Amino acid sequence: MTDTATARRSRITPEREAELYRAVLDLLREVGYDALTMDAVAARTRSSKATLYRQWGGKAELVAKAMRFNKPGSISDIDTGTLRGDFHALVQREDDCVMEQNSALMRGLAMAVHGNPDLLKAFRELLVEPEMEEFRRVLRRAIDRGEVRADNPAIEYVVHMMLGAFATRTLLDELPPTQDFLTSYIDAVVLPALGA
Amino acid sequence: MTDTATARRSRITPEREAELYRAVLDLLREVGYDALTMDAVAARTRSSKATLYRQWGGKAELVAKAMRFNKPGSISDIDTGTLRGDFHALVQREDDCVMEQNSALMRGLAMAVHGNPDLLKAFRELLVEPEMEEFRRVLRRAIDRGEVRADNPAIEYVVHMMLGAFATRTLLDELPPTQDFLTSYIDAVVLPALGA
Numbered sequence: 001m002t003d004t005a006t007a008r009r010s011r012i013t014p015e016r017e018a019e020l021y022r023a024v025l026d027l028l029r030e031v032g033y034d035a036l037t038m039d040a041v042a043a044r045t046r047s048s049k050a051t052l053y054r055q056w057g058g059k060a061e062l063v064a065k066a067m068r069f070n071k072p073g074s075i076s077d078i079d080t081g082t083l084r085g086d087f088h089a090l091v092q093r094e095d096d097c098v099m100e101q102n103s104a105l106m107r108g109l110a111m112a113v114h115g116n117p118d119l120l121k122a123f124r125e126l127l128v129e130p131e132m133e134e135f136r137r138v139l140r141r142a143i144d145r146g147e148v149r150a151d152n153p154a155i156e157y158v159v160h161m162m163l164g165a166f167a168t169r170t171l172l173d174e175l176p177p178t179q180d181f182l183t184s185y186i187d188a189v190v191l192p193a194l195g196a
Numbered sequence: 197m198t199d200t201a202t203a204r205r206s207r208i209t210p211e212r213e214a215e216l217y218r219a220v221l222d223l224l225r226e227v228g229y230d231a232l233t234m235d236a237v238a239a240r241t242r243s244s245k246a247t248l249y250r251q252w253g254g255k256a257e258l259v260a261k262a263m264r265f266n267k268p269g270s271i272s273d274i275d276t277g278t279l280r281g282d283f284h285a286l287v288q289r290e291d292d293c294v295m296e297q298n299s300a301l302m303r304g305l306a307m308a309v310h311g312n313p314d315l316l317k318a319f320r321e322l323l324v325e326p327e328m329e330e331f332r333r334v335l336r337r338a339i340d341r342g343e344v345r346a347d348n349p350a351i352e353y354v355v356h357m358m359l360g361a362f363a364t365r366t367l368l369d370e371l372p373p374t375q376d377f378l379t380s381y382i383d384a385v386v387l388p389a390l391g392a
Binding site: 113124128156159163168184 | 300304307320348353360361365366368383385388389
């Protein structure tokens with residue numbers, strides 16, 4: 001974070017920030033990205049639109065930050081000593097109820113992203129890139145431990161595999177993604193593809 | 197197809213049916229599923245709404261049938277003698293330009309499916325189930341040839357892997373799914389997970 005950003009950010013307390021993000025997520029679930037307005041966020045959180053714009057720059061950044069706030073901890077905090085343990089722990093951070101809510105939220109946003117270049121940019125910078133970097137760190141440790149070969153071509157597809165299973169579960173099986181489903185997918189697909 | 201369905205279907209020529217499906221796909225690309233009306237389809241194709249309803253039952257079935265019409269041939273027509281050959285041939289049925297168009301179309305529909313139980317039902321019955329059955333046939337041949345073990349747990353996730361890669365490519369890499377990408381994903385992920 002730059003000094004300017006820190007200075008801007010310091011005007012708002014962490015509690016207030018969390019309250020704002022929760023309101024944005026509620027609104028997203030209620031009306032979806034396209035119908036969500038900064039006016040509605042301002043009204044719901046009793047803040048001024050000027051403050052919202054000064055603090056976040058715009059709707060896309062505010063929504064991407066709210067989604068990031070919503071994510072449980074960092075993947076790379078997980079360090080169980082094996083890749084299988086790390087992946088399983090990753091799935092267990094969210095219980096099934098939260099996962100189902102997030103699945104609906106992500107579906108709506110993944111759709112909106114394609115018609116909104118600003119949202120795609122914010123989404124990539126604030127959510128996709130940090131997540132991919134964390135996966136890379138988990139995988140680097142597995143390579144260092146000798147569990148995965150550094151030149152295994154599946155390494156660059158780990159996020160496609162994981163996010164793809166999460167995203168297609170509902171359509172293909174009419175069931176929400178759950179911890180059990182993802183754990184079994186990791187054991188059946190992700191680890192064998194990585195040769196781990 | 198039941199006798200009744202055949203009788204109903206016979207009132208329309210294959211050329212006319214193809215023309216109708218192409219008009220539905222054009223409209224889908226232009227306005228999306230939710231904004232597409234039977235009135236617009238009737239106007240665009242100079243047919244009566246009564247005919248459309250009699251022939252297809254409703255918007256959901258008409259759209260699912262149009263998507264199915266749009267798919268290149270059947271997967272199980274492919275029989276190269278190896279699972280790798282079959283999967284590669286599968287990817288080569290659509291050139292990159294068609295694949296990119298279909299990717300946008302599928303994205304729109306995958307989203308609409310979640311708010312429209314009729315569309316989900318038609319989509320599953322007319323597109324997902326037949327596609328999964330064809331994958332099962334390709335895999336059964338691979339099992340019979342001894343390429344894949346019958347009890348490999350990745351077998352039930354083959355469509356999740358393939359469709360997941362297709363669906364996440366644009367978001368994760370800001371690139372459309374292409375033949376090269378999917379071929380490389382098949383070699384790096386799908387075949388190793390299947391132990392083939």
